[in-house]
Amino acid sequence: MKKPLIIALDFAGKDEVNRFLTHFENEKLFLKVGMELFFQEGPSIVYELKEKGHEIFLDLKLHDIPNTVKSAMKGLAGLGCDMVNVHAAGGKAMMEAALEGLEAGRGSGKRPFCIAVTQLTSTSEQQMNSEQLIPVTLNESVLHYASLAKEAGLDGVVCSSLEAREISARLGESFLTVTPGIRLLTDDAGDQKRVATPKFARAEGASAIVVGRSITKSENPFEKYIQCKQSWEGVLNEA
Numbered sequence: 001m002k003k004p005l006i007i008a009l010d011f012a013g014k015d016e017v018n019r020f021l022t023h024f025e026n027e028k029l030f031l032k033v034g035m036e037l038f039f040q041e042g043p044s045i046v047y048e049l050k051e052k053g054h055e056i057f058l059d060l061k062l063h064d065i066p067n068t069v070k071s072a073m074k075g076l077a078g079l080g081c082d083m084v085n086v087h088a089a090g091g092k093a094m095m096e097a098a099l100e101g102l103e104a105g106r107g108s109g110k111r112p113f114c115i116a117v118t119q120l121t122s123t124s125e126q127q128m129n130s131e132q133l134i135p136v137t138l139n140e141s142v143l144h145y146a147s148l149a150k151e152a153g154l155d156g157v158v159c160s161s162l163e164a165r166e167i168s169a170r171l172g173e174s175f176l177t178v179t180p181g182i183r184l185l186t187d188d189a190g191d192q193k194r195v196a197t198p199k200f201a202r203a204e205g206a207s208a209i210v211v212g213r214s215i216t217k218s219e220n221p222f223e224k225y226i227q228c229k230q231s232w233e234g235v236l237n238e239a
């Protein structure tokens with residue numbers, strides 16, 4: 001994977017997506033389809049975006065018993081997306097089952113990358129300790145989930161940029177660290193707790209950044225996309 005900037009298409013439906021994409025006429029993008037859009041539009045949204053030449057991260061964060069996740073992944077494998085994910089909290093057996101499902105469903109096609117969410121970037125250490133009753137540091141929890149994902153054979157994790165460096169150091173550079181919670185310095189963090197700039201994410205060795213509202217809610221989405229891209233590529237001197 002070539003260090004993509006992935007745009008989170010958190011929209012209610014196709015019309016909004018198509019309106020948004022008019023700002024990106026000749027760009028081939030890496031787009032994230034999440035629950036909001038997929039639950040509204042179903043598989044056709046993936047087919048249509050792929051048809052336009054975009055790469056797709058289908059971010060449905062599966063978390064269920066192994067048998068259910070395996071069957072669901074078998075279905076998702078046929079959609080032609082480039083990346084899918086699960087919650088590492090579902091456990092090693094569930095993650096192994098996800099891979100089995102993807103292998104079973106891919107036919108002659110390429111298996112999409114399969115990554116695991118560690119701790120959501122909207123979770124703080126205090127919240128994790130008090131609500132999930134996980135009595136370790138957030139860093140430890142993320143590293144533990146990342147190790148579990150690696151043992152299960154997954155291709156990488158979703159984590160914040162703050163944990164990317166240590167994950168790569170422990171689990172290897174080829175183990176993907178896909179990092180949401182990305183903001184330029186002047187952007188509002190909103191519900192995100194573990195936030196960083198694209199430039200910081202690159203310095204910490206993140207494999208990919210996921211940017212949603214900073215671009216999608218901007219008055220000039222293309223200009224904001226270019227700013228984020230330049231910060232990610234180290235061209236724009238955003239701290």
Ligand SMILES: O=c1ccn([C@@H]2O[C@H](COP(=O)(O)O)[C@@H](O)[C@H]2O)c(=O)[nH]1
Pocket residue numbers: 008010034117119120121122158159180181182192210211212213214
């Ligand atoms: O830990 C996670 C896992 C997934 N996400 C998703 O990324 C985008 C981020 O959107 P922003 O508007 O840039 O905050 C969103 O689709 C989340 O579902 C995440 O933020 N954190």
